[in-house]
Amino acid sequence: MTVTERQQLSYIAAQAADARVNLEIETEGMTLNIGPQHPATHGTLRIVAKLDGEQVVSAEPVMGYMHRGYEKLAEVRTYPQVTTLINRIDWLGSFANEVPFILAAERLMEVEAPPRAQWIRTILFELSRIANITLFLGDMAVQVGAITPVFFAFRDREHVLNQIEAATGGRFHPNFDRIGGLKDDLPAGWVAETRQAMRKIRTFCDQIEELVEGNEIFQARTRGIGVIPADIGLSYGLSGANIRASGVDWDLRRDSPCGLVHDQVDWKVWTHPDGDSFARFWVRLQETREATKIVDQLLDAIPSGPIMAKVPVIIKVPAGEAYVETENPLGVMGYYVVSKGDVYPFRVKIRSASFSNVSITPWLLKGVYVPDIITILGSLYFILGDIDR
């Protein structure tokens, strides 16, 4: 775990600012309610920030404005019905939400999807990652004030969404994964179109690199802001690009591939030693590029065959407990499924990435300026549905 000098310095600076805040000038604090209706909160997260001037003394996220109680709802739904719900957890990368749940159920049922289904699953998994992170790349820029990149992101994400829709029928809520395989096979011509979409995404990444990442103002706004040391990030449960940006070389796609075929292709896990907002942006940009490469390689080698294993008509999952986690666009997402041999899961614990990722904010926001709250929240990248579930 490399904690660079810069990271340590920024960390010390942040801590010092924390101690300094109310000593320098004895002023009365102000409480600023950021959200629940605020452009930077991606929905309805609310941050109650106690300010001294423009400096944050303490910040406390308040959520639940969108709590839908999926863990309770899942208990009264059959296994195929649950995927309908969990599509809506991280609504920008919906397909990726289905995968760990289906894999957990498959593990309990001891069935395995045929290779073609695994392949297509992985492709769609990566496509939803691209669709998700593409929007982040534009959104992060809009958080620090540049308006145009987010339109580029919406424009080019469309190509990926079109492909997801052409294959699954749903733009945002595919509900395509089934226990034992997939709902349907790919339509003709899909592979070629997806390749083209991947080319467009790579062009988009180049544009973002020049428009946002290389921009001196963007760097001034993000470098050294919101530094997360690796060990602290881990103890808060940060995952995905957030922790890789702190130098932790950990990616479940590579380290424990379960049910997905990431181990069949040649790709790289990107890390950044700095742990600041810029590093998180940079890692995600590289990840998007890498994902297009993964998709390209997978498209070359989709095996032929069925897309559905033999499963009973009425799915009753044998009693047992299973936990499967995958490296979703936002980080580690896992489902702890407890079954009692019924058509309903007895208990589903949804481990969503954003919930843990955002839990570090009270620690992270101490001593920063108001604009940096937005930068840090933007760079942590959460989806409200993924926090509130």
Place this chain on the structure above:
Amino acid sequence: MSLVPGLVKGLVVTGSTIVRTVFPKRGMRTMMPAPSKGAATVQYPHVKEAPPTRARGVIALHEGNCTACMLCARECPDWCIYIEGHKEKAPPRRAGGKPRQVNKLDRFDIDYALCMFCGICVDVCPFEALFWSPEYEFSEPRIADLLHDKERLSEWMETVPDFEDYESGSVAKKLKVPPT
């Protein structure tokens, strides 16, 4: 760090996007501005993008195939399908045979205000009575009007496209849409 400042590169990116949007054909070679071709957006009510054939726009009902077996209503995660039916004697298939007992569909309503467009009902239907149509223009000013009955659902049957061919390597059976 490259020699060209990132600020300038950014301006070039946005500037060239302006040029590409206004002069979509290979930059400035043809000097006719045609932004409506260069833009990524379409003017919706005038121009419509065709959704893919698989798009889950609205559920269409092939009434003749429905036997009111309730499977879709039971499997619906949102409980948004309402079916009522009764049994009826139908004339025999062949002359001289016994009269058959058929289930007649009285009511088949889908409450699209509740529907999550998951497609489970279409999947579980054993008699091929439900189909996805890419039709998406069925918004209503009042939420109660989103409860559509079987007549309306049957109208959408005409917009159901044929199933596409599968990508090479597939062994799945291609399905057919029954003629309305």
Place this chain on the structure above:
Amino acid sequence: MSSTDTEAPEADAVDASADEAVEALVARLRITLGDALVESDADGGLVWVRVQRDAWADLANCLSHREGFGFFNFLSAIDWMPSPFGREMDSAVDNVLNAVEPGEPAATETGAAGGDTRFQLLARVNDVSTGRSVIAKADLPEDDLRAPSWVPTYPGADWHEREAWEMFGIDFDGHPGLRHLYLPGEFEGHPLRKDYPLLARRVKPWPGLVDVELMPEPGEGGDGKGGAS
């Protein structure tokens, strides 16, 4: 994990060494925690350890500081009581509501690593450098739902414990501020307990209940995917 490994012998070898590692880990934990470690289980890459409630914080300490499980994954709880509301959709079953003996915990039916009480804490930590992980469990007596907090060890447990507190009513000693996380402040009840009714399923009759004679075997649609494959 093993389910996707294509080469069986190699997978076995991996499994064998993994099993040894798990055993060694459990043995080390047993040395530290002694009798407080009640049970352990391992299956397909997952490791469960069940400890006594009082050793809950010690377990976290041990896992974090000695064993290198630095990544806090999640913390939650399970209510093992079978739901008194039946399937929540069939009003016929619903009517039997009162006939069902409520609250009898099916403790013997609990899953991996067993359990004795209705409520069970559930947490998971990972070691990102080696890819190991442990799922921790602890039984909580129903009349005294409290457990030591993990926050001093894993600061990320803060919100998870708040969630468990409001969803199951479990108190965490040493937590810096147990207050509502998702639910409004004046909310009453603990929604994820099995005896908490899900109103959405009760205010409206199940539309699938309409009495129609069963059709000739719905299964004849083939492999159950009906019109799809």
Place this chain on the structure above:
Amino acid sequence: MISLLAELSYWQVTSIRVVAGLVAVLLVAGTLVYAHLFKMVSFMQSRLGPMEAGPYGSLQLLAEIGKFLQKEDIVPARADRFVFKAAPFVVLTSTFLLLVVLPGGPDAWFISNDLGVYLAMAVGSVSVIGILMAGWGSASKYSLLGGLRATGQLIAYELPLLLAVVGVVIQAETMNLQGIVLAQAEGEIFGWGAIGNPFILTQFAGFGIFMIAMQAELTQTPFDMPVAESELVTGYMTEYSGLRFLLFFIGEFATAGVFSAIAAVLFLGGWYVPGLDPADNLFNVLGPLVLFGKVVLLTFLVFWVRFTFPRFREDQLQRLAWKFLVPLALANIVVTGVLKVAL
């Protein structure tokens, strides 16, 4: 033209000037909104922008105005009502006052004041008071933060703005804006006078500083912290609705136009185009159009930058102003002064 005006009575001249002023502000603001905010930015973002109202959406602005006029004029409960209501007018007043010193042709001007530059710089700061009033009077924390940011920022950027102009004043040897245009029209660059002497060529450093400071003065990205949609939810404008928001909106674009016009006068030769006689009566008609063209050009630059760049943080902005722009502007003055004396 001057002879024509001389024959009219005072009230007639005044009304002509008022109408001209209104047209100059509203028409310019409207054109800028349509050309830049609606169309240029849309093309930059691969969209078409408004297309429904009028051909290519050209009447969209009217539709927007109609929409704003219909909306309720909400005053927050604990707001300082008078200050809150007056603030947009103060901002707009500053814009109109700026216009007064602008020459549109050899005889087409409102007032020809020998302290024109001085006046422009002075009344340009009045808008700060309006913004601070809006920020304070709204009784909203976001507005207050926005207002305070605006004040700190505008004060910081008045200085480089002023210092950048000093170089021009030294070179033109006058503070009369009309005189500055004529000095550019008749001047020569080191003895070469084919295109006159647009000060952008000799005062390029001053021009750069002026444009940066102007961007900050107009609170456009990368210096838009006072409005900062993603942080402060449009800052001092948060609580405004209806007509008063519209006034802020018009004020923003009109000020952009007027400041660009000042920049055009100071650095691009104002209403003059090279090759013609500046005393030609033609310029009384052509001049405003030429000036307008230059304004569109400069505002294009302003909005291009605005919609491309992210924004600075407040402390970074102050650092840029005090540590970079002010010293550079001072150095520019010194060099200009030395060259002026030496040559």
